[in-house]
Amino acid sequence: MPDYGICSLKFKIILLAIIPLVVVITVISLMFFLGSIDLAKEQRRIVKENIMAEKKYELQSYVDIAMYSISHIIDVNKDVATAKQQVKKLLNSMRFDTDGYFFVYTMEGTNIVHPMLPDIQGKNVWHVKDKNGKQVIKELVTIAKKGGGFFQYCWNKPSVDKEMPKIGYVVLLPEWEWMIGSGIYIDDIDEEIKNFNNQVTDSFNNTFVRVLVVTIISISMIIMLILSINISEKKLADKKLKELTQRIVDSQEAERARVARELHDGINQLLVCIKYSLEAAKEHVNKKSPAEQELQCGIKRLDEAIQEIRRISRDLRPSLLDHLGLFPALEALCRDFSYRTHIDVHYVAVDNLRLASDVETTLYRIAQEALTNVERHAKATQVKLWFQVNKLALMMYIEDNGQGISLNHHGNGSAITDASTGVGLRNMRERIGYHGGEMFIDTKIQKGTKIIIKLPLLSIQET
Secondary structure: OHHHHHHHHHHHHHHHHHHHHHHHHHHHHHHHHHHHHHHHHHHHHHHHHHHHHHHHHHHHHHHHHHHHHHHHHHOOOOOHHHHHHHHHHHHHOEEEOEOOEEEEEEEEOOOOOOOOHHHHOOOEOOOEOOOOOOEEEHHHHHHHHHOOOOEEEEEEEEEOOOEEEEEEEEEEEEOOOOOEEEEOOOOOOOOOOHHHHHHHHHHHHHHHHHHHHHHHHHHHHHHHHHHHHHHHHHHHHHHHHHHEEEEHHHHHHHHHHHHHHHHHHHHHHHHHHHHHHHHHHHHOOOOOOOHHHHHHHHHHHHHHHHHHHHHHHHHHOOOHHHHHHHHHHHHHHHHHHHHHHHHHHEEOOOOOEOOOOOHHHHHHHHHHHHHHHHHHHHOOOOOEEEEOOOOOOEEEEEEEEEOOOOOOOOOOOEEEEEEEEEEHHHHHHHHHHHHEEEEEEEOOOOOHHHHHHHHHHHHOOOO
């Protein structure tokens, strides 16, 4: 049963290590995000001011260019009426960007030039207001009288035919008492600020993800550090358990060998002597008498007992395995199995390959267990046992054409498992696992079972 006291202590140690880390990271992250929000607000303000300053500088430059062009016409033409017509024509034709143009008004608010709204030319629009209630022309004229400057208002944007925020810049042409100016729509500033906000939000999100990743990694490292001690201890315990299991297996094999020798050299020899005595006694009994028949029956039963003891002795520890190695022993095992069960066995060995003694014993016992399972459960008519060797591994295959093993099946009726079900299969897996090998089972219902053993060749060869 698990030790819940130890588990609880481990859990408390993990919590004591993780909680302070989480608290510190949370506080630092909160301070960082609050500071970042304030910084983002200040950055947005600075960005907006810089964009507005850039727009104003650009707008003032356009108006300065227009005024320079006008001054050249005024200087050349002495006729005022002609000069005014040329100026109006010039300003009507001048454009910049998509929606950039120039306008001219008198000091009383009468429009003289407006390329986008030719219908208002010659009309007084002094009291025109934008959607926010600002008297646009009145305010612009007032600014022009003061020497010129900027004014923000809303005006129809030609490209979208909708009122949009705009910065106007106007100057006074004192010779003719005209207000000359232009404007730049600033609705794109909001779009730029929106993009900036998106970038700031993405930056916050990326930073949050990084902090979260660092937190998770830190917590994972703490948990791994704490659990690594348990893992190393578990590995050491597993190693000792495997060694203990192998010692038990070795003890069992030694005991099997001792019992096999006792049966073969002791009881079997004694029974053979008794058989010879009975055969000798039979010679002194009258032929076809009841005593002779009883002796003959006893000799027959005794001969069967001798053969059974020899089989048991061979199953406990075949002498071929110790004297000639794995492959001759398996050949004899397959031959005896086929003779006893009438199941056809096709066996293919590997020539000139000797393995470590304990490995040969393990492979022999696995084959023996597999054949026993075939005899008891498979209802097979044919078994194949063969080996394959490459530079890295030794592969042993045991395949039958029986009814298969009931495991966790896929949709096609087949399953591949690590041999974790069944005592016999589990023992086989544990035996092969001690030598660093692997065991798999490929089974199909009513189509047979294949056991696959894989062993690293370099660690199992005889030295």
